[in-house]
Amino acid sequence: MDYSYFPGCSLESAHSSYNDSMKKVFSHLECNLHELEDWNCCGATAYMSVKEVVGFAISARNLAIAEKQKWDLVAPCSSCYTILAKTHRYMKELPELKDRVNECLKEGGLSYNLKVKVRHPLDVLINDIGLDKIKVKTKVRLEGLKVANYYGCQIVRPEKGFDDREEPMTMDNLFNAVGAENVYYPMKVKCCGGMLMTTYEDVAIKLSKEIIECAINNGANCIVTTCPLCQMNLEAYQDEINRVYNTKYNMPILFFTQVLGLAFGFSDSELGINKNLTASIKLKGALIHQ
């Protein structure tokens, strides 16, 4: 199976572990990810709130390039995934916008004719590759590992995508298949605060704290996420949370591809788990005790 792959800016630097583990997992499952030729930043929400048409145009540049490559476009970062999918949807719903955007793309010798499917890697894993194949490819059953699956906001809302908006199950099913235990986790689609961390830090700290607290109270060894921004908020601000709330959290926050990679027999360093700021010892402990 072949896919175009849009890594996005944060997977190039702060979250290279997501990028590395994604590539390892997909190649283990005999899927080829072809990096999108000369991709640009999706524009994130910053552009969308300043000048919407510019936001759509730069995002559509990526879609136009993907159209040339002819495969579905896989975007692992929640923000990139949402923005690219939104651009496709808006251009489809508003023909006038499509014309305007295409007029802009023409300046760069490109055009977009709505032929690309934007996909999230979770969607590909469950619906294209399938749990049966994942079970066959599993080398280390993750018995004893208790995961709290944190989906975040962007891949499930606002439009109904590949999973339920209130009770998504794709990650739960995935980890079930490789032997891990999914703890009861009602915070799975709650907001981590996102960019509020730069504007109203106290609010974002409170939201992140509640997400970690709930996972701990339900006995999880780690929180598993799909989004680089959630990962950053939950992990890098744990010290600040501990300071403000007088707690002693040291919760590993992993990407779902890192956990899946462990089940496929890759090492910590191959999956970038050693790049984590919070301890991953607990996770290893859970695996050793199996």
Next chain:
Amino acid sequence: MKIVNIKIPGKLSQKEQDLRVSFLRQLEAVPNSEKIKSCIQCGTCTGSCPVSYAMDISPREVIALFRAGDMESLLHSKTIWVCASCYACQTRCTALIKVTDIIYALKRLAMEKNIYPPHFPVYSLSQSFVKIMNSYGRLHEARLLIFYFMKTNPFKLFSFMPLGLRMAKRKRIAYLPSKIKDLKNFQKIIKKAEQFDMPRAVEEAQYLKGAVGYGAVDKKTELESKK
């Protein structure tokens, strides 16, 4: 919540009338925005909102204040900036109101009118973002943070040092920005796109400027029935 800007109930000041029309114009870019009329004030939005505790006007009250004719308070509220746009309210609204998109429309209107809370950095953040994008085509996180703090609060940069060092130790900081190859054409696309506004998702309407309540949203039908 206090209603401060309504002097005579049922009658709008000139300023309020103008704001109301500008707001409805913003809404025209949002598909199905006229659903704002269907609000039954059930409060599901406020109950679903993870940050409503930090707001001065709750999401339910946003709709109520619009209906009452107090746009001014809405534009000066903390609410529109504290919204994390997680879309919990919008997906749960029983009347299918685009609550989050409405708050976005208010945010854009406030920016258009240059209304920001004191020391509020969101504008600097997006400006720095745009600057980096135009020169590299990709975002460089380290540069964004440095630009942003230099503009808002240079001292905050120091408090970021310990985290920065921990990130650097684990090779999670890219020191040099990554740049796209076809930057020239990329910039041409941006330049062209800057000339365009969003097309309207709903038909352009003539609003009843003085109408209070949802009257102003009723657009054509009401105008036609008056003829």
